[in-house]
Amino acid sequence: MRKPFKGLWASFPYLDDAATVAAKLQQDGSDYSVLSPCPRHELYEAMGRPTSRLPWITLVFGALGIFFGYGFPSWTALDWVLPVSQKPIVGIPAFTIIGFELMVLLGGISTALSVVLLGHFELFRHKLPHSPAFKAYNRFSNDRFGIVVRCEEGDAAAMEQLMRQYSAEEVVREF
Amino acid sequence: MSAISYSDVNADILRTLERPKPAYFLLLIGFVTAFAIGVISWAIQIDVGLGLSGISHPIGWGFYITNFVFWIGIGHAGTLISAVFFLTRAPWRAPVYRAAEAMTVFAVMTAGLFPLIHIGRVWYGYWLIPYPNQRMLWTNFKSPLMWDVFAVTTYLTISVTFFMLGLIPDLASMRDSARGIRKFLYSSLALGWNYSYQQWLHYARGYLILAAFAAPLVFSVHSIVSWDFAMAMIPGWHTTIFAPYFVAGAIFSGLAMVITIMVPLRVVFDLKKYVTDHVLQSLARVILFTSFIVGYSYCTEFFIAYYSGVNFERAIFYFRPFGEPGSGLPFYPEGQMGFAQIAFFIMFFCNVISPLPLWRWKVRNNAIALFIISILINIGMWFERFNIVVSSLSHDFNPTLWGTYIPTPVECGITLGSFGFFFTMFLLFTRAMPTLAIAEVKEMLTPPYRQANHDHVPWREYATERSEDKD
Numbered sequence: 001m002r003k004p005f006k007g008l009w010a011s012f013p014y015l016d017d018a019a020t021v022a023a024k025l026q027q028d029g030s031d032y033s034v035l036s037p038c039p040r041h042e043l044y045e046a047m048g049r050p051t052s053r054l055p056w057i058t059l060v061f062g063a064l065g066i067f068f069g070y071g072f073p074s075w076t077a078l079d080w081v082l083p084v085s086q087k088p089i090v091g092i093p094a095f096t097i098i099g100f101e102l103m104v105l106l107g108g109i110s111t112a113l114s115v116v117l118l119g120h121f122e123l124f125r126h127k128l129p130h131s132p133a134f135k136a137y138n139r140f141s142n143d144r145f146g147i148v149v150r151c152e153e154g155d156a157a158a159m160e161q162l163m164r165q166y167s168a169e170e171v172v173r174e175f
Numbered sequence: 176m177s178a179i180s181y182s183d184v185n186a187d188i189l190r191t192l193e194r195p196k197p198a199y200f201l202l203l204i205g206f207v208t209a210f211a212i213g214v215i216s217w218a219i220q221i222d223v224g225l226g227l228s229g230i231s232h233p234i235g236w237g238f239y240i241t242n243f244v245f246w247i248g249i250g251h252a253g254t255l256i257s258a259v260f261f262l263t264r265a266p267w268r269a270p271v272y273r274a275a276e277a278m279t280v281f282a283v284m285t286a287g288l289f290p291l292i293h294i295g296r297v298w299y300g301y302w303l304i305p306y307p308n309q310r311m312l313w314t315n316f317k318s319p320l321m322w323d324v325f326a327v328t329t330y331l332t333i334s335v336t337f338f339m340l341g342l343i344p345d346l347a348s349m350r351d352s353a354r355g356i357r358k359f360l361y362s363s364l365a366l367g368w369n370y371s372y373q374q375w376l377h378y379a380r381g382y383l384i385l386a387a388f389a390a391p392l393v394f395s396v397h398s399i400v401s402w403d404f405a406m407a408m409i410p411g412w413h414t415t416i417f418a419p420y421f422v423a424g425a426i427f428s429g430l431a432m433v434i435t436i437m438v439p440l441r442v443v444f445d446l447k448k449y450v451t452d453h454v455l456q457s458l459a460r461v462i463l464f465t466s467f468i469v470g471y472s473y474c475t476e477f478f479i480a481y482y483s484g485v486n487f488e489r490a491i492f493y494f495r496p497f498g499e500p501g502s503g504l505p506f507y508p509e510g511q512m513g514f515a516q517i518a519f520f521i522m523f524f525c526n527v528i529s530p531l532p533l534w535r536w537k538v539r540n541n542a543i544a545l546f547i548i549s550i551l552i553n554i555g556m557w558f559e560r561f562n563i564v565v566s567s568l569s570h571d572f573n574p575t576l577w578g579t580y581i582p583t584p585v586e587c588g589i590t591l592g593s594f595g596f597f598f599t600m601f602l603l604f605t606r607a608m609p610t611l612a613i614a615e616v617k618e619m620l621t622p623p624y625r626q627a628n629h630d631h632v633p634w635r636e637y638a639t640e641r642s643e644d645k646d
Binding site: 047055094095101112113128140 | 337623
């Protein structure tokens, strides 16, 4: 059974307020998420410049593409040998094009899939509210910044005070 | 754009998806008709056979390969704008990149049809792909045509991937403002996007990496297409300049098509505050730059043909502008100008002369002038492809084997149909998806700050650094 969300969420009309709250939560070691209509470096800095493992996935699949790009044509050339004048049977310069294309193909597709999958995995680690109120609130895709904090009921008052201090427009507790 | 708020962006861009004006449907009917003509022409060719086209010995590549190269070239602008200009941080790319990317996808789809049309027996099209067969006979990986299969399919796949990835946040915006069946559709396509920064982090990283992958792909695809020609021993094709020459031509024609599409689009959808004159001017500057590369390449081809001392090379480059050698040239007193010569002069005028007014700021700042020049460039670039493909094949090494090419109505119908297909797809796209990237346009704006002084950054007092940054 899925563990229910416990905590509170707030919306902010101003980026600097949301970034300051995020930085304080990061400093306190709270479990929180930031919602934003577009990526902003202010939020990235406030969250302590988190990193993504995505480049490693791209590297592995890109390398796999190079391996197949050279390996497969070489194998087919050796499987049915067709000598043409003095040209080498395994023509590395010619196969470089296949290697490059497959590197881009596998690397690119794996990158795009990883963006989607890693984004979903993050939801397991950083749960968002499932309440109708949160689902009905559609301004995070428009013009509002959001902070979601996962905490116990006892900490909610302090969290709400922090949000209000930085002009949170709306603070909703969900326990 | 600083006076525009985030909510304005959503409102303005999502408004383009509302019920369009009657002119939209008129245009759509026109393009669907052209597409239908193409489909009928192709059906007739499939039924009767490839003999119905004008392709014959010695000209085995006619309109179909011309169209293939032309549409691949058109398909270059989108990825150039979305990947190369993203990496170089060109600030004017955000308002045009979505439409340019859609254009790329549809242009490459159109181009991909032509090798299938050209092979005649389209049901054997899968022979182009290496697959394990009964006798384990494989395709020749040393052939430029095989490279082309890999290059074009990779380019199409990566272009579609790039396009879809960029669309995800905007689809989520559309989901949040839609109702009914549309909400269900956009929710499915948005893949659970919820605007959390954890998602943005992977998205930004992934987008950057895809851009880094797609940037060399832009230059490699048309280089590989050019090697379809340059690796052959045909006079007029066998030159080392072909790769950069083709790439510059592709960027040139692709950006011209972006202007052809964006100028009416910004008027119809009232997007002038996003697709500003500055954006069009920036596109025009790149067009001017690439037109010079193309013009320089034309001159270099002629010079190298002369300087090489190879008679066959000299003959083909004499034939292109002046016709058959010894026919009382250069002013055609004995005969009439052939189609190849007309094609050459159209190409030269449209690609070298017609962009010259772009040196003037007033012309670059005039959307109508840009629109006219962009159409001329598209015409010129189609004739450039025709000139390269057909004239070289018509004058091989042996004069007894020389021939002429006369396109048939079926080929003309399929060519018309390709334009119909491309523009029909684009018009349908403008109805279904936002033509401007909502999230990227927002990134270009000044964000909403409570503190008027943007140098005051309160979060930095609390921001904790990554562990590796502390060391």
